[in-house]
Amino acid sequence: MSFRPEHEIHRRRLGRNVGVGLLLAAFVALMFALSIVKVTQGDLMHQADHAQSVGAAATTETAP
Amino acid sequence: MTDIRSFDDTGEAQFGDYVQLLKPRVMSLVVFTALVGLLVAPVHLHPVESFCAVLFIALGGGASGALNMWWDADIDAIMRRTKGRPIPSGRVQPGEALAIGLALSGISVVMLALATNVLAGALLAFTIFFYAVVYSMWLKRSTPQNIVIGGAAGAFPPMIGWVAATGHVSVEAVLMFMLIFMWTPPHFWALALFMKSDYGDAKVPMLTETHGRKVTRAHVWWYTIALVPFALALGFTSIGGPVYLATSVVLNLEFLRGAWRIWRRDEAVAEADGYKVEKQVFKFSLLYLFAHFCALLADAALRSWHLGAW
Known part of the structure; x- marks a missing residue:
């Protein structure tokens, strides 16, 4: 069995695929970092939760 | 296959x-x-x-x-x-x-x-x-x-x-927008004057092709005048400061001088010296925009050190 010699097209494809792969890995890492930042900051989320719980409590108290 | x-x-x-x-x-x-x-x-x-x-x-x-x-x-x-x-x-x-x-x-x-x-x-x-x-x-x-x-x-x-x-959008954001918006026409028309382009072959109606080079020269001058108040106004907002205002005054005077020279030049003279002034003004316009935004950064840095803010 003999291996086919590598054609120039294979090198081009390898370069392109490695580039896309690295970009995707960088995107995943960035999304992870952004998620961590959003979750640890969480100011807006806390405010929204607080507003909802206050609203719910007020509704319960004023209910007949 | x-x-x-x-x-x-x-x-x-x-x-x-x-x-x-x-x-x-x-x-x-x-x-x-x-x-x-x-x-x-x-x-x-x-x-x-x-x-x-x-x-x-x-x-x-x-x-x-x-x-x-x-x-x-x-x-x-x-x-x-x-x-x-x-x-x-x-x-x-x-x-x-x-x-x-x-x-x-x-x-x-x-x-x-x-x-x-x-x-x-x-x-x-x-x-x-x-x-x-x-x-x-x-x-x-x-x-x-x-x-x-x-x-x-x-x-x-x-x-x-x-x-x-x-x-949110505020006056500072609008003026930064206006600075680039008003800067673009004189910047590109200065380029169009010395780039013997083939827009005509491609049927793209550039001002140099549709109205001629003399009209384009006048446009560079008038649009530069229109740019100046927006550039200076940014200096009096909350993101402006002494560095920005001083930089802007100097840059606008120089841009006006260049635009004036382009307007007053004859096409034959420009062609004879290889569009020297037009090329100078085009290069300067790049510096103009870059320096304005650098000056905004400089004033922001001064403000963060409680120096130089309005």
């Missing part, structure tokens, strides 16, 4: 060809101005959020560049300056460029909205629409004012950067 011999040398794109599709030189201006808009804003984002904001604004700019190249592939193939671009040279297929442009548009808008706020994402979507549809598909081939109105697309990035940080 999928035999590798069926591909010729220009039939398969490399990674760099896709990067070229995003107009990296234009992207560098987008990154710089968006970053300044973000940094001079009174609200400071987390560094990761700031990085994401600038990255996705740049990606949106790149996406609109890919859509522009897809639409303009026919005229790019005619003009010397653009015939080496990935689509006319056959390295990237038009369908690929369209798919990349649309996909990156969607990704950049959604991710900017998630990373910062919905208004910033909406502004980025409008910018992409403006450049790809209003400028590329409509204005570019129909009116010699294409540069004037189309310049809005390049003027949005600092405003988007500002909105990404603050969540």
